[in-house]
Amino acid sequence: MSDTQANKNYSAENIKVLEGLEAVRKRPAMYIGDVGKRGLHHLVYEVVDNSIDEALAGYCSRIIVVFNKDGSVTVEDNGRGIPVDIHKEEKKPAVEVVMTVLHAGGKFDKGSYKVSGGLHGVGVSVVNALSEWMWVEVKRDGKVHRQEYKIGEPQTDLKTVGTAKKTGTKVCFYPDNNIFKTIGFEYDIISERLRELAYLNKGIEIQLKDERSEDGESDVFKFKGGLSDFVKYLDEHNNPLHNKIITVNREDGEVPVEVALRYGNTYNDNILTFVNNINTIEGGTHLSGFRSALTRAMNNHASKNNLIKTKKNEKITLTGEDFREGLTAIVSVKVAEPQFEGQTKTKLGNGDVKGVVDKVVYEGILDFLEQNPSIGRKIIEKALLAARSRSAARKARELIRRKSALGGSSLPGKLSDCSNRDPVFCELYLVEGDSAGGSAKQGRDRRTQAILPLRGKVINSEKARVDKLLSNNEVQSIITALGAGFGGSEDEFGEKSPGDFDLEKLRYHKIIIMTDADVDGSHIRTLLLTFFYRKMKEVIDGGYLYLALPPLYRVSQGKKESYAYDDNERDLLIERMKKDNKNTKVGIQRYKGLGEMNPGQLWETTMDPEKRTLMKVTVESAAEAAETFQNLMGSDVEARRGFIERNAKFVVNLDV
Structure with missing residues (x-):
C-alpha cells in the first residue's frame, strides 16, 4: 500500500474500541503505575508515545513538548493527525473516541500501525480522565479541528477553527491535583526519556522547552547515528x-x-x-x-x-x-x-x-x-x-559460602541478628562504624532488627574486578549476612548456576543503609549503593534496599526536645519554641555522627518503624543510573568533577 493510500485509509474505521473510562479515576494506579511523581510523568510519555507511533509508521518526523507557564504540558507532532470523521459504532468523531474511551485508538488496528508502544496501550484517554482540563487540535484535510474536555468529558463539540496546509496533532493537558500528590513536572526526568526516544528512533527530532520561567531550559534531540x-x-x-x-x-x-x-x-x-x-x-x-x-x-x-x-x-x-x-x-x-x-x-x-x-x-x-x-x-x-x-572469584565465593549460613556455619561474628526468622518482618541495618553499631545494637528491636557494623572500607565496585571485590572483608560480611549468595553467572538461556545469587533466599526484606550525615558517611553510602546497583541489582529491583534518614539537629528548650532533619525544620522548631517560651534558652546540637546519639535517641529518630523516615532506593532510568555511577565512582576525574559541578545546586547540607 502506498503512503498516500495509507494516509487516506487512516480513518474512523481504524479506531478500535475495547472498553470505557469508568475505572480510571477510581483506580488510577492500575493504569499509570502510581499517583506520585512516576505516574505524573507517565502522562507525558503516553501522549508522546502516540506521536512516536506515527513516527514508527513513517508519518512523523518532529515532536515538540512544552512545559507551559500555567503548569500544563503541550505535545505537538507533524503526523497524519487523529481521524476526525464519524466513528460508525460510537456515532461520534473518531478523535473524541480516542480522547474519551479507554483502549480506543489506531494502535489496536493492525492496518494502522504494525507496531506501537505506549504504557499498557491504554491510550491518551487515560491522560484525559486524569486531567483537570485538556484540549486537542488536529490539522487534517486542510482544516484545524478542536475539542475541549474536563476530567475526561467533552465540553464542546468538535469544531473547525481554522485552515491548515500541513497535518498533525496538538494536545494540551493540565493534571488533576485531586488525583496526583504533586503536579510539578521535572525537566530532567522528561528530557532523559525524550533523549532515549530520539536515540531509539534514528533521525526523528524531539524538542523540549520549559516556558515556566524566562530562563527555562530547552533541548533538541536528534541523532543520525541512532x-x-x-x-x-x-x-x-x-x-x-x-x-x-x-x-x-x-x-x-x-x-x-x-x-x-x-x-x-x-x-x-x-x-x-x-x-x-x-x-x-x-x-x-x-x-x-x-x-x-x-x-x-x-x-x-x-x-x-x-x-x-x-x-x-x-x-x-x-x-x-x-x-x-x-x-x-x-x-x-x-x-x-x-x-x-x-x-x-x-x-x-x-x-x-x-x-x-x-x-x-x-x-x-x-x-x-x-x-x-x-x-x-x-x-x-x-x-x-x-x-x-572469574576462576579466582569462584574460589573466593566458595570460601564465603563455607562461612555462610547457607553452608550451615555461623553468620559474620560482628552481626547482631534478630530473633524472627521470617524475612518479610526482618530488617538488616548496615551501620557505619563500631560506635554507631553499638548504639544501634542497644537501641534496636531485637525481634526484627539485625545490625551489621561496617568497620573497614567498602571497596569501590565500579573500579574493581569481581575477584578483588570478594576479597574485601566488608563485602564478604554483607554477602554472608544477606544469605542469598553472590553473582549472576547465567548461561545463554538466562538460567543461573546453582549457588549463585537467589533473591528468594534473602534473609531480610528491608536492608537499610545507615551512615553519618557527613562527607565520610555520604561516601560510604555511595560505595554501598554502587555495590548493590552493580552486583546485587535484584535487591533494588525487588524494593528491598532503603536509606535511613537520621536527624541533623536536636533542638531543646528546658526538658522539651525535638529533632530536625534539615535546616528549614530546625529554624521552624527554634521559632516555635521561642514563641512558646521567650525566657528559656533554645539549645541546638548538630549531629555529625550516629555515635553522638545514645541508643534511645537513635531508636526514636532513626529506627522506630512508627516514627522513622526511610527512603526506598529505586532506579527510574537504567541508562541514567549507569551513567551516574560511572561518573561518580569511575576512573575519569574530569567526568566526576563535571558531575559534581552540575549537581552542586541540589546539595542541601554540605559538611566542610
Whole structure:
C-alpha cells in the first residue's frame, strides 16, 4: 500500500474500541503505575508515545513538548493527525473516541500501525480522565479541528477553527491535583526519556522547552547515528577497547532487530533492552536471544581463529559472563503483538523473538568480526582476563559460602541478628562504624532488627574486578549476612548456576543503609549503593534496599526536645519554641555522627518503624543510573568533577 493510500485509509474505521473510562479515576494506579511523581510523568510519555507511533509508521518526523507557564504540558507532532470523521459504532468523531474511551485508538488496528508502544496501550484517554482540563487540535484535510474536555468529558463539540496546509496533532493537558500528590513536572526526568526516544528512533527530532520561567531550559534531540550514538552517550566517560561500534540492523520475518555494542576497559556490563521503544528493565526473550548470540559468535570466532591462548596446564572455557565484562549494548526490537509479563511491561515473553534475535545477532556479529579481526582479538583477550578473574572469584565465593549460613556455619561474628526468622518482618541495618553499631545494637528491636557494623572500607565496585571485590572483608560480611549468595553467572538461556545469587533466599526484606550525615558517611553510602546497583541489582529491583534518614539537629528548650532533619525544620522548631517560651534558652546540637546519639535517641529518630523516615532506593532510568555511577565512582576525574559541578545546586547540607 502506498503512503498516500495509507494516509487516506487512516480513518474512523481504524479506531478500535475495547472498553470505557469508568475505572480510571477510581483506580488510577492500575493504569499509570502510581499517583506520585512516576505516574505524573507517565502522562507525558503516553501522549508522546502516540506521536512516536506515527513516527514508527513513517508519518512523523518532529515532536515538540512544552512545559507551559500555567503548569500544563503541550505535545505537538507533524503526523497524519487523529481521524476526525464519524466513528460508525460510537456515532461520534473518531478523535473524541480516542480522547474519551479507554483502549480506543489506531494502535489496536493492525492496518494502522504494525507496531506501537505506549504504557499498557491504554491510550491518551487515560491522560484525559486524569486531567483537570485538556484540549486537542488536529490539522487534517486542510482544516484545524478542536475539542475541549474536563476530567475526561467533552465540553464542546468538535469544531473547525481554522485552515491548515500541513497535518498533525496538538494536545494540551493540565493534571488533576485531586488525583496526583504533586503536579510539578521535572525537566530532567522528561528530557532523559525524550533523549532515549530520539536515540531509539534514528533521525526523528524531539524538542523540549520549559516556558515556566524566562530562563527555562530547552533541548533538541536528534541523532543520525541512532543506537550507535546511544552507546557513545552511555560510554562517554569510559575508555573504549575499540572505537568502532558493532552494529546489527536486520529483519527476520516481521521482527526488525537493531543492536549496537562496544567494549570498554571496565568490569561491569550495561545492556539496555527495548521493545517498541519501551524499556524492558527485566529483560525477556530478546535479551536471552542477544546473550546467546553474543556468546556463540565470540566463541565461534575465537575457536576458528585460534585466539584462546592459555598458559601451561591452564584450562579455560569462555562463558557468556566473560564476554559481557565491560560491554555496553543496546538491543531494540519491534514486535507486532508483544506479550509482557506483568502489567508494568518490563519483561518480554514472546517465545519466537528469542530465536529471531539469536539468529540475526549471531550472523551480524560474526560478519563484523570477520571484517574487523583486530577488534575481535582485543575482545577475546579481554574475555580471557575476565575468565581468569572469574576462576579466582569462584574460589573466593566458595570460601564465603563455607562461612555462610547457607553452608550451615555461623553468620559474620560482628552481626547482631534478630530473633524472627521470617524475612518479610526482618530488617538488616548496615551501620557505619563500631560506635554507631553499638548504639544501634542497644537501641534496636531485637525481634526484627539485625545490625551489621561496617568497620573497614567498602571497596569501590565500579573500579574493581569481581575477584578483588570478594576479597574485601566488608563485602564478604554483607554477602554472608544477606544469605542469598553472590553473582549472576547465567548461561545463554538466562538460567543461573546453582549457588549463585537467589533473591528468594534473602534473609531480610528491608536492608537499610545507615551512615553519618557527613562527607565520610555520604561516601560510604555511595560505595554501598554502587555495590548493590552493580552486583546485587535484584535487591533494588525487588524494593528491598532503603536509606535511613537520621536527624541533623536536636533542638531543646528546658526538658522539651525535638529533632530536625534539615535546616528549614530546625529554624521552624527554634521559632516555635521561642514563641512558646521567650525566657528559656533554645539549645541546638548538630549531629555529625550516629555515635553522638545514645541508643534511645537513635531508636526514636532513626529506627522506630512508627516514627522513622526511610527512603526506598529505586532506579527510574537504567541508562541514567549507569551513567551516574560511572561518573561518580569511575576512573575519569574530569567526568566526576563535571558531575559534581552540575549537581552542586541540589546539595542541601554540605559538611566542610
